Amino acid sequence: MSGTRTALNPPDGSRAPVRHPDAPAPGDVLGGHYEGCFGCGQEHGLRLEIRAGDGVSVTAEFTVDPIHQGAPGLAHGGVLTSALDETLGSLSWLQRVIAVTGRLETDFLRPVPVGTVLHLEARVTAVHGRKIYSEATGRIGGPDGPVAVRAAAVFIEVKVDHFLKNGRPAEIDAALADPDQVKLARAFEVNP
Numbered sequence: 681m682s683g684t685r686t687a688l689n690p691p692d693g694s695r696a697p698v699r700h701p702d703a704p705a706p707g708d709v710l711g712g713h714y715e716g717c718f719g720c721g722q723e724h725g726l727r728l729e730i731r732a733g734d735g736v737s738v739t740a741e742f743t744v745d746p747i748h749q750g751a752p753g754l755a756h757g758g759v760l761t762s763a764l765d766e767t768l769g770s771l772s773w774l775q776r777v778i779a780v781t782g783r784l785e786t787d788f789l790r791p792v793p794v795g796t797v798l799h800l801e802a803r804v805t806a807v808h809g810r811k812i813y814s815e816a817t818g819r820i821g822g823p824d825g826p827v828a829v830r831a832a833a834v835f836i837e838v839k840v841d842h843f844l845k846n847g848r849p850a851e852i853d854a855a856l857a858d859p860d861q862v863k864l865a866r867a868f869e870v871n872p
């Protein structure tokens with residue numbers, strides 16, 4: 681097994697993930713975490729609408745449009761990885777923890793034609809300190825269809841400060857001027 685794979689395996693002493701008591705109910709649509717986000721913003725990008733699942737899991741449907749092509753008539757692998765990344769990132773809502781992608785590995789198992797509705801599912805498998813281990817699949821034809829893409833990831837828990845310190849000031853100032861954005865950031869920081 682390679683070193684990179686090892687980093688995606690929860691170490692000894694990991695704990696099971698815990699669904700936050702105030703997590704959205706299974707089936708509820710999670711709001712986006714930021715309107716400017718390429719993954720979940722509704723004005724541009726992938727416009728993903730993600731729903732809470734059971735346990736610490738989420739689901740989403742991603743329609744592959746012509747702007748998502750890599751080869752003629754087929755989805756670009758980087759776009760599919762972005763859809764997986766966003767779906768995995770939204771597991772934050774179930775745990776009420778802010779986390780960013782540390783490592784993300786995608787297996788591309790089948791080509792995904794334009795027009796496909798990719799059925800995405802992601803879940804947290806384990807937590808070790810600030811490291812959150814998770815997995816996702818994208819299936820063709822329905823939630824039980826064949827797996828076209830599969831990902832394993834480690835997300836790292838961060839505080840709101842991570843964005844305040846590292847983001848470009850223009851966008852940070854605009855986010856801080858938006859009461860809904862500030863309310864969301866506070867809700868994620870208050871964790872029992």
Ligand SMILES: CCCCC/C=C\C/C=C\C/C=C\C/C=C\CCCC(=O)SCCNC(=O)CCNC(=O)[C@H](O)C(C)(C)COP(=O)(O)OP(=O)(O)OC[C@H]1O[C@@H](n2cnc3c(N)ncnc32)[C@H](O)[C@@H]1OP(=O)(O)O
Nearest residue numbers: 713765766769772779780781782783809834836843855865
């Ligand atoms: C007012 C504005 C508010 C806005 C936000 C408000 C609310 C938002 C709510 C939720 C949404 C949050 C996020 C967005 C969600 C979805 C979008 C999709 C997800 C993404 O697209 S997000 C962008 C891509 N992402 C990055 O932009 C990360 C760049 N990166 C860094 O910023 C640092 O690199 C960081 C912070 C990751 C770590 O830095 P650090 O100094 O804090 O921590 P440190 O290095 O000490 O690591 C601590 C432990 O993590 C292990 N560890 C670290 N890195 C690892 C790796 N790569 N692989 C495996 N393990 C790793 C260490 O081995 C150690 O493990 P151990 O504790 O066992 O020793």
